[in-house]
Amino acid sequence: MEIVIKKExxxxxxxxxTAVMGYGVIKETGPKIELISxxxxxxEKMDDHxxxxxxxxxxxxxxxxxxxxxxxxxxxxxxGKNIQVMLKLGRAQGVAxxxxxxxxxxxxxxxxxxxxxxxxxxxxxxxxxxxxxLQTLLKFTETPDFLDATDGLAVAVCHSFQRIPTGKSGSKxxxxxxxxxVKDNKNRIAK
Numbered sequence: 095m096e097i098v099i100k101k102e103x104x105x106x107x108x109x110x111x112t113a114v115m116g117y118g119v120i121k122e123t124g125p126k127i128e129l130i131s132x133x134x135x136x137x138e139k140m141d142d143h144x145x146x147x148x149x150x151x152x153x154x155x156x157x158x159x160x161x162x163x164x165x166x167x168x169x170x171x172x173x174g175k176n177i178q179v180m181l182k183l184g185r186a187q188g189v190a191x192x193x194x195x196x197x198x199x200x201x202x203x204x205x206x207x208x209x210x211x212x213x214x215x216x217x218x219x220x221x222x223x224x225x226x227x228l229q230t231l232l233k234f235t236e237t238p239d240f241l242d243a244t245d246g247l248a249v250a251v252c253h254s255f256q257r258i259p260t261g262k263s264g265s266k267x268x269x270x271x272x273x274x275x276v277k278d279n280k281n282r283i284a285k
Contacts (some may be wrong), residue, residue, distance in 0.1 A: 104130070106163035106199070107250025108154065109242050110171075110186040112146050113138040116240065117154070118247025119161045120232075122254045129232040130161065132243045143182065147189045154193035165200040166190075167224065167253035172206050204252050209245075212252040224248050 102123045109116035118132040135153045137146045146272050158166075168190060169184040207217035214227050225244035228251065229235065 103164040104161055105158060105250040105251065105253050106161060106166045107246045107248065108166060108168045108190050108196075109245035109249060110150070110168065110183060111137075111242060112143065112150075112186050114240055114242045115150055115186065116192070116242030116244070116246030117157060118243065118250045119157070119163065119252060120247070120250045127232065127246070129234055129256050132247045133242050134240045134246075141186065143185075147185060149185055150189045151193045154190045158194060158197045158199055163199060165202065165253065166194045167202050167204060167249045169209060169240050169249050170203045170205050173223065202253055202256075204249060209248050209252040212255045213248050221245060223228045 095220075102121065105120050107118040107120070113145060114137065115135040116132075117135070119130040120127050121130050135149065137149055140146050142151065157163075168187060171180055171187055174180055191201055210219040210224055211217040213219070213224050213231075216223070219227075221244070225237070225241055228247055230246050231251070232247075236256040
């Protein structure tokens with residue numbers, strides 16, 4: 095199998111959340127990356143968890159349809175003490191992944207430590223440090239209202255730094271559509 099590295103690609107980064115979902119979109123041209131967009135999807139005023147999940151799905155599909163990314167990088171849920179929070183974050187991540195799969199967008203997942211390490215050189219860096227480094231790297235001055243926006247952007251930049259060609263991933267958790275997922279997870283599918 096021959097791997098073709100595109101000269102240019104669009105990467106969508108997602109920081110999933112049930113109160114605020116952050117996203118960032120970058121264009122990679124060879125070794126150069128540039129900011130296309132970053133922002134947040136706010137859900138803190140919504141009470142119904144299922145409606146939040148629906149909004150995450152719809153907004154992620156909207157981002158994909160608008161920016162036509164070649165791939166999506168998403169932050170993996172971190173391990174915390176509150177299992178309910180973990181479950182909700184896992185659902186948010188799963189819904190964003192389902193949105194990408196519905197549009198046949200390749201997904202790669204990154205641990206929070208890996209993202210911080212690739213941006214700042216320190217896996218324990220604060221959100222503010224990550225945001226400041228991204229502002230320097232991508233030469234933007236406006237400070238987003240929510241650090242979740244720069245967190246989403248950090249996931250996209252982290253993926254770019256890995257230099258994983260579209261269509262090939264070092265991660266086991268990389269799917270290009272439902273067909274691939276089903277084929278790779280036959281033991282998880284009910285008959």
